[in-house]
Amino acid sequence: MDFRRLTYFLAIVDHGGFTRAAAALYVSQPSLSQAIHVLERELGSSLFHRMGRKAVLTEAGSALVAPAREALHALELARARVGAVRELRAGRLEIAAMASPTIEPLSTMLRRFTERHPAVSISLRVALTREDAIERVRTGGCELALLTTSSPLPHADFVAHHVGDHRLVLVTPPDGPFPPGRAVGGEQLAGRRLIVGQRGTGIRAYVDDLKAQGIDVRIAVESEHRMAFLPLVLAGIGLAVVTESWTDLAERAGALVLDLEPACVQRNVLVTRRAQLTPAARAFLEVAVPAGS
Known part of the structure; x- marks a missing residue:
């Protein structure tokens, strides 16, 4: 049903006739009458008794008044809500993220975004692998995906926005096999028990590359839960290769963090579809992507 015709209908009700309603709406009376005729045909009932310059509601017309007001109110409410989202006075943004970049750079991105747009709520979705993150964007479940x-x-x-690099580091117990302050070569991990993530992650790819080079690294635990890595390391179950974003957490927990050589660098990228983004997603990119990148 045409909302314009409902507006015309209520104007006639409120102003008591077609002439006054046409003047209030700044439309010609024939145009107003034609719109009401179309509405009556759509509903299959006459809405007014025409009595000279007056218009008296029929029974069907009286039944339409309340629903018409509700419909127009709902339309105005929808317009207001859309406007609030467009102006970032409301809204919701869903982001898929892998574990390591959730620590950094996502924490800093979220701080900057929420400082600027506190009315927009953020929903974070777990992505176990790079492909999981991309799939969430592809299917429309999330507008943005942060991955390594x-x-x-x-x-x-998709468009990949580079948002910084992280080196891989080795996390060991404080009394681990390697001295603090000295980088560890891949060949030195031969015979060591490692805690690894599942295939499809950068840290697992590093370990698989060592094995492909003939270095006898041994997988003690394979886990999808990154937060389990530190407790497992501190319990002496194995060593873990993670991104340097974990350094602060690991050191505060009492673990030793060592550089790897040669250095292995992972890129952090924020992925979007090439389609038009919502205002909230565009605003997030503005605070997340360094100028000129």
């Missing part, structure tokens, strides 16, 4: 990768994205439908 060592290779270009093979998907032409």
